[in-house]
Amino acid sequence: MAMTLVEKIFARCAGRDTVTAGEVVWVRPDLVTVPEVAFPAYVKRLRGVGFERFSNPDKVVVAIDHEVPAHSQAGAERNRLTRQLAHEFSVGHLFDSEGITHPLLIERGLVRPGDFVAAADSHTAVIGGAGAVGVPFGFETALLMATGQIWVMVPETIRVTLTGKPQPGVGARDIALATMRELDETAASYRLLEFAGEGLAHVPFWDRMTLCGLCIDIGAKSAVVPADAVTVAALEGIGVETTGDVVSDAGARFCQEVEIDLGTLEPLVSVPPSPTHVRRVSEMRDTTIQHAYLGSCASGTLEDLRAADALLSGHKVREGVNMLVIPSTRKTYQRAMEEGILTRFTAAGATVLAPTCGPCFGGLAQLCAGERRISTSTRNDPGRMGSAEAEIFLGSALTVTASAIAGHICGAGDIAKGRPS
Amino acid sequence: MRPYTGTCWKLPDAVSSDQLIGPAHVFDFEAETLRKHLLEEIDPRIAAEAKPGDILLAGRNFAQGSNHSHPFIAMKAMGLGLLCRSISRGPYRLTIFMGVPILTITGEIYDALEHRDRIEVDFTTGEVTALETGTTFQAEALPPHLLDIVKAGGGFEHAKAQEQDQKPL
Numbered sequence: 001m002a003m004t005l006v007e008k009i010f011a012r013c014a015g016r017d018t019v020t021a022g023e024v025v026w027v028r029p030d031l032v033t034v035p036e037v038a039f040p041a042y043v044k045r046l047r048g049v050g051f052e053r054f055s056n057p058d059k060v061v062v063a064i065d066h067e068v069p070a071h072s073q074a075g076a077e078r079n080r081l082t083r084q085l086a087h088e089f090s091v092g093h094l095f096d097s098e099g100i101t102h103p104l105l106i107e108r109g110l111v112r113p114g115d116f117v118a119a120a121d122s123h124t125a126v127i128g129g130a131g132a133v134g135v136p137f138g139f140e141t142a143l144l145m146a147t148g149q150i151w152v153m154v155p156e157t158i159r160v161t162l163t164g165k166p167q168p169g170v171g172a173r174d175i176a177l178a179t180m181r182e183l184d185e186t187a188a189s190y191r192l193l194e195f196a197g198e199g200l201a202h203v204p205f206w207d208r209m210t211l212c213g214l215c216i217d218i219g220a221k222s223a224v225v226p227a228d229a230v231t232v233a234a235l236e237g238i239g240v241e242t243t244g245d246v247v248s249d250a251g252a253r254f255c256q257e258v259e260i261d262l263g264t265l266e267p268l269v270s271v272p273p274s275p276t277h278v279r280r281v282s283e284m285r286d287t288t289i290q291h292a293y294l295g296s297c298a299s300g301t302l303e304d305l306r307a308a309d310a311l312l313s314g315h316k317v318r319e320g321v322n323m324l325v326i327p328s329t330r331k332t333y334q335r336a337m338e339e340g341i342l343t344r345f346t347a348a349g350a351t352v353l354a355p356t357c358g359p360c361f362g363g364l365a366q367l368c369a370g371e372r373r374i375s376t377s378t379r380n381d382p383g384r385m386g387s388a389e390a391e392i393f394l395g396s397a398l399t400v401t402a403s404a405i406a407g408h409i410c411g412a413g414d415i416a417k418g419r420p421s
Numbered sequence: 422m423r424p425y426t427g428t429c430w431k432l433p434d435a436v437s438s439d440q441l442i443g444p445a446h447v448f449d450f451e452a453e454t455l456r457k458h459l460l461e462e463i464d465p466r467i468a469a470e471a472k473p474g475d476i477l478l479a480g481r482n483f484a485q486g487s488n489h490s491h492p493f494i495a496m497k498a499m500g501l502g503l504l505c506r507s508i509s510r511g512p513y514r515l516t517i518f519m520g521v522p523i524l525t526i527t528g529e530i531y532d533a534l535e536h537r538d539r540i541e542v543d544f545t546t547g548e549v550t551a552l553e554t555g556t557t558f559q560a561e562a563l564p565p566h567l568l569d570i571v572k573a574g575g576g577f578e579h580a581k582a583q584e585q586d587q588k589p590l
Contacts, residue, residue, distance in 0.1 A: 024566070037447060037448055038450070038490075041450035044450075045450075045577060046577070048577075049577045049578065049580075049581050050581060066447075066448075067448070074448065075448070078448065121488075122487045122488040122489075122511070136488040136511055137488075137511075137514065138488045138489065138490040138511065138514075138515050138518075139490035139493075139494075139515060139518060139519070140514060140515070140518045140576060142577075143518075143576050143577060143580055146580075147580060151566075153510075185482050185485060185509065186481075186482075186507070189482075189507070189509045189510065190509070190510050217486070219482070219485060219509045221510055273437075274435075274437065274485070274486070361444045361447055361487075362444045362445060363447075379439070379486060379487060381437045381438075381439035381440065381444075381486055382439070382440070382462075383439055383440075383443050383444065383445075383462065384439055384444055388443075388462060
């Protein structure tokens with residue numbers, strides 16, 4: 001029977017030969033990830049009902065990534081307790097202030113194409129960039145750690161075929177937002193998005209994390225770029241062996257087909273009140289901003305930092321704009337430092353901080369009423385970053401950097417090429 | 422599980438997870454704290470006045486956005502039930518996992534019920550009665566395996582009960 005990629009993954013994790021979309025099956029994920037936000041609370045709840053052990057602690061990844069470094073007494077206590085409980089429960093991996101969980105999983109070689117990761121955090125779909133499927137389960141992840149299994153409904157798959165070649169200045173964020181224009185929540189709900197087509201050749205490996213991670217915000221169950229030559233080369237580069245790439249069979253059933261011509265895209269932004277409110281950057285040029293943020297699990301990669309750095313060359317962050325740059329992992333931070341990128345960001349007037357989820361959920365650098373920020377992070381609900389009367393716009397690293405230079409929303413194409421410094 | 426009888430608190434479409442409980446409370450999992458903040462941005466009277474047996478009547482795409490457990494911990498502590506026109510998989514699962522009874526309803530039922538109406542909802546049969554008029558509507562009840570989790574009081578209690586059932590006497 002022809003199966004989709006996700007049917008194959010869930011069949012394997014259910015110990016079955018085949019499964020079909022719509023079935024409810026019990027599965028054992030390849031990895032379970034929980035951030036410090038929730039880990040001590042989960043353990044407390046588990047102990048309250050008498051669970052004292054994890055079923056398979058080797059497969060559990062605990063990450064201290066949301067409040068790093070601790071900037072409250074409660075946060076310091078939570079981080080300490082997380083470390084202590086991670087040791088008590090012998091979890092396989094503790095990421096302690098080393099970066100954001102989802103890109104770290106890939107950077108550390110912990111996910112391979114065809115893996116299934118169950119996560120407490122919403123944006124686990126980022127790992128779809130490596131051909132794996134990440135699904136968020138919130139508090140249910142606690143019980144999953146105790147029992148080792150969880151029920152899932154096998155989702156239908158929507159195939160999003162990318163054709164053509166993007167214009168300079170158009171990248172993964174813009175493709176994700178273009179996908180949001182094609183698929184609303186009603187179409188995406190309970191379904192998995194699978195990207196395909198020759199256009200993927202123009203979406204580099206690390207950009208695929210951005211592409212997949214943002215699809216959660218359409219309301220999809222998850223998203224994946226099936227492993228191809230780009231995936232294999234990138235994963236080999238970080239020492240991951242890829243055996244028997246998991247891809248959809250010819251003849252597998254897709255519930256919907258969408259085609260996006262990358263050549264027709266221009267830079268896009270999400271405007272308040274939600275990521276799915278998508279506009280062209282060119283329509284938004286009158287919107288002044290006081291804050292710009294480059295970071296989060298949906299950006300903050302070395303490639304995004306390099307692109308922003310190149311655009312900033314010969315320019316400064318405009319007076320009156322606070323630009324914050326947060327590399328997504330410690331390794332990315334270190335590489336960016338070695339390449340001089342962080343030095344140049346600082347010289348141009350940006351503030352660089354250590355890897356954390358921080359500003360994405362309002363844990364750091366909050367906004368006041370009436371302020372506007374353009375951000376590479378995941379969501380822009382009112383109140384997400386402080387005051388409910390602040391406005392958050394979401395765009396690519398290039399759009400955010402261009403806007404920081406200009407002081408209003410604009411694209412990389414609006415910024416004059418800088419003089420060599 | 423007995424029917425829920427109480428006041429209906431009507432909400433619009435697309436109430437987001439962040440509007441249900443603001444992200445400022447993301448680190449807090451204490452039910453007694455969270456219940457004070459449920460929907461405070463939209464209508465602070467809900468947290469102050471809602472009583473056990475009351476029903477949140479939501480429109481389409483309820484709890485969209487971040488997959489946060491907090492609103493459902495609060496709803497469970499407050500003894501609320503949920504009727505909504507649609508809900509995506511993340512919050513749907515969390516509703517059931519936290520032991521909050523839920524029915525997805527049609528636009529006809531949503532439109533027929535007004536804010537502050539007295540209603541009765543039998544979550545085991547899917548029957549919704551507007552007590553002001555006596556009109557009864559039929560919604561689709563939860564599938565049995567999910568209803569069992571809600572009846573047990575939530576996922577943890579359900580798992581524990583199953584574990585005990587399997588123990589030899």
